[in-house]
Amino acid sequence: MSLLGGIRPPIAAMSALLLALAALTAFQLGHVGKSTVPPAVLTSQQHFAEDGAIALRASLDESVTDIGRTASLFSAGEPVSPDSVLDKLGNVYQKWRGTAVIEIKSGRLAAQRGENLPLTALDLTTLNAPNGLAPRMVRLENGETRLLTLALLSWQGHPQQLLVASSSLRVPGVSLGKSRAIAVLDASGQVVDSSGVGDAGRERKQLDAFAKTTAQKAKQHPLQSKEPGSGGFPGVSGSLLGDAASGHRSVAGYAKLAGPAPGEGTDATALGLTVVSFVGVTEQGSAVGDSFFWLAAAGALLVLGAIAVALLVVTVQRPLLQLFLESRRIGRGDLHRPVTLPKYGEAARIGAALDRLRRQALGEPGAPADGPRPGRRGRIGTRALIAVCAVLLLAWSAPLLLTLNRAGTSVKVPQTIVDDQRERTDTLADRVRRALNEGHADLTSVASVLGAKSTPAEVTDLLERTRAQHARYASLYVLRSDGTVMARAGGTPHHLGGKAPSREPVTVIDSGHEPVITEYAEAPALGGAAVVGELRIDFINALLRRPGLGTVRVVDGKHRVVGGNSGYLAFARLPNDRLDALVTSANQKTGKGPGARADVIRDGGTSVAAAAPLTGGGLAQPLGWTVVSMQPAKGLEIAAYTAQNRTVLAGLLGLTGAAACLGWLHIIVVRPLRSLAERAEALADGDRRTVLYPTHHDEVGAVTRSLEVIRQQLQEQRKRDAGGGAGRTGAAPAGRN
Structure with missing residues (x-):
């Protein structure tokens, strides 16, 4: 018989899968929240170090x-x-x-x-x-x-x-908060610069320990330092657990300087520097880590699985195997012992037909081929038995998929994650501010070398070289005091024709489909003219792409969206009133004053949000921009969500395993068995012409072959009976003569 066919393999496979799933549920999925530091906190520290490496x-x-x-x-x-x-x-x-x-x-x-x-x-x-x-x-x-x-x-x-x-070599613009420290290491692991770390004490010892470990890990290849397909930061990065003392533990993240794209090096990456940041967190356990639920779930699966397997063995497997033996016996000519009839399903119908065929072969009265068909036995079919098993297994999987271990909106988000969201958003706001300031400084540098005798051709060449060195500009041009363009490089200027250069160093123009950020730097030698640079909005958006921050938006003073790290509608409002309130709080001039704010928003779900205005001076601050970030808490590795995800995983595994095995059983056994029952009854009713072909080389196929042998025997018997009757009819007259 076929190795993968027959009644035994799918039942055995289902038994093995249920045992494996029960073991996985009890001993692996139940290990949630055992760590005293949530994995989300470790991941957050890694992202924090990556931000520092990108900024440096x-x-x-x-x-x-x-x-x-x-x-x-x-x-x-x-x-x-x-x-x-x-x-x-x-x-x-x-x-x-x-x-x-x-x-x-x-x-x-x-x-x-x-x-x-x-x-x-x-x-x-x-x-x-x-x-x-x-x-x-x-x-x-x-x-x-x-x-x-x-x-x-x-x-x-x-x-x-x-x-x-x-x-x-200090990391620029990184917001450390109250208790965080950050350091820059060289290729040998020596600290070349640090912030938030004293010259002595526990923090310095912890930094030295982190530096020693980080120096070894930074030597890895970037592709070997992360899980395949994890994406994100293109260089080597990770997290570390430090020493514990008095219920507190140091948690660090590290990131080696990497180019803007994988495999792309720069002058800075050639230095072999690594950024390490660490913070102290309070160790805590989690009630979600209680393994009683998982042990109970595993026990329930074993009980329901045992009932389902026993039901299949008793009502499907054994009758079919018995039918297989009976059909072989009848096919060999052992006709004197009645067929042992199964009680349920198609096997009972085939058994009844087989017994009628046995009696027909013996020529017993009351069992003619063209006589009335006996009442059907076993109205409960094999499909109904399979459905009962499916219901038993679904009774275990459905609650795990839909109701049990739901995190809800009352999940407690660790304060460290909320703080990290605030500090990282503040760091990102500073990066945007610096990018705008650096862009204006570049324009000022160009304006300072323009002379009164500079020709348009010379100015154009200068602008082309500047634009080639800095990819942030979509267009560069020199605007005279009368509003005419003296020279330009790049795209068509969006400046309103006929108007003198703006006195504001930076403005935002609504071009109809996207905001145009325009910077002006006065050229003293050209009498009121200015060097104007229009920044690509994609340049600003690229600064906002940081893993672990969720959706990031830059809004203006009216809370309208100017830029973002994902699809957005320019100058649209923020999608959440709570975000509007958070932006207002971050920009308020009373109380704590302007500064980054963070909060947990519970509105149809739990999210961690933060807002940070562009503070710190420079031409970008008068814009009144604010960087807003929000990420769903369910995407974080918090114990409650991890337990929910693993519960759903267990339910999906149970549902998938049951569907696969029962579907296998239905295709390989039940469907051919139902077809065979119809053909066996037709054969017992007198259909001697239809040849019976086996669908698979298994028990059902063996019964089919035996019925085909019986059909041929009955056909030969009919021919002999017909031939014998004809011979007697022709011989009688000769005897009388």
Whole structure:
């Protein structure tokens, strides 16, 4: 018989599946909430470190680009003194701790601003080598680390000079809250900068322990550090559990600097830096982790499964096997013993037909082939028995799928997650603010090198080079005081024709289908003209894409949506009144003053929401923008939702296993058995012409073959009877003669 056919395999498979599911329910699914730190908290710390790594990488790459572009702008114009270079650089950008200009040939310091730079760490003879101008880290005498960014200043007929800028490796704009600490590690695991960590004490020891572990994990390949298909941050990242003391435990996240796309490196990623952030959380157990429910569910499954399997064995399997043996016996010619008739279903009908065939073969009176059919036995069919088993298993699966362990709207969200949502949203708001400020600084840098004698062709070339270096601009142009465009690069300007440049450094124009963020930087040498840059809205939206924050929106002062990390309608209202109230609270000027706010919103479901205005100074603050984020709590790894998801999983597994096995049984056994019952009764009623073919090589197929043998025997018997009767009719007259 077929290995996968017959009555035994589906029943055995269902038994094995139910036993496995009961074991899984009791010993694996029941382990929910056993950890004293919810997995959602660990994941949140990982996302926090990833935010820091993204911010640091963007800041370092922006600094490298700014220094290189500034040097190229000065080199393209008339020669200026080193002091003028540093003064203009300081007026446009205020992000470097120190700047200097060095004559490369003599090694003489030509000019310097800010803190003293460790110029002795520079080897001026290697600047022309490959990567000779790459940024490098140097350690000062006081133990602090600085990043030196280099660029060449060269004019024809003048000695070549080196422009150097130093900056700290502190993560920019990250909101730490009250008890969080963050640090930057080099490739060897040494701390190069930290915030929120003292020079001694438990936090410093914990940071050293995290740094040692992180240095090892950061050496992994990004594809090996995460589960396949997890996506999100393109580099190496993860979370760590620290030491516990007095009911508190340190939880850390780490993220190695990675490029904007997988496999794409930058000057910052070549430094091999890793960001580590950690916070202390209160250890807590969870009542959801009680395993009694899961043990009871496993026990109930064993009881219901045993009843279902026993029902199938007693009412389906045994009668069919008995029918198989009886049909073989009759087919071999053993006709003197009556057929043992099953009590239920199609097997009873086939057994009754088989016994009639036996009596017909014996030529017993009262069992003619064309006589009336006996009353049907076993009106309860095999399909009804299968349905009863399905109802038994559904009685276990349905409550798990629909009612048991429902989290509801009263789920308690850990305060650490609410705080993280607030701090991460505040960090994101600062990133948007810095991006707008950096864009205006770039325009100011371009405006500062424009001269009164600059031709439109020269200005256009300058704008094209600037747009190629910074992908944030959709259009760059120089707008004269009379509203005419002197030169442009990129798309068509959206500025209203005939109007002078705006006095506001940044404005938002409604183009009809998307907001156009326009920045203005006055060009002093052009008499009222301004360099105008229109930022791509996709550039702002790309800044908002952060895993673990849910839906993120940027709204203006009227709470209208300006940008978002997913599909949105420009200048539409926020979808929730509670979000409107949260934005109002974040921008209020009384009480706590403007600042990030977070809350748990329970409106048809539980969500964690936060709002953070663009504070911290710069031209972006007058816009009145606010970054709003909201994510459903059911997507977090909180014990209540994990228990709900696992309960649904158990119900789905039970439902799927029952449907698969009972469906298998119905297709392989029940349908052929019902068809065979009809053909067996037709054969017993006198149909000797229809050949019986087995559907499968199993018990039903074996009974079919036996009935086919019996049909052939009865047909031969009829031929013999007919031949014998004809012979006697023709021989009588001869005897009389």
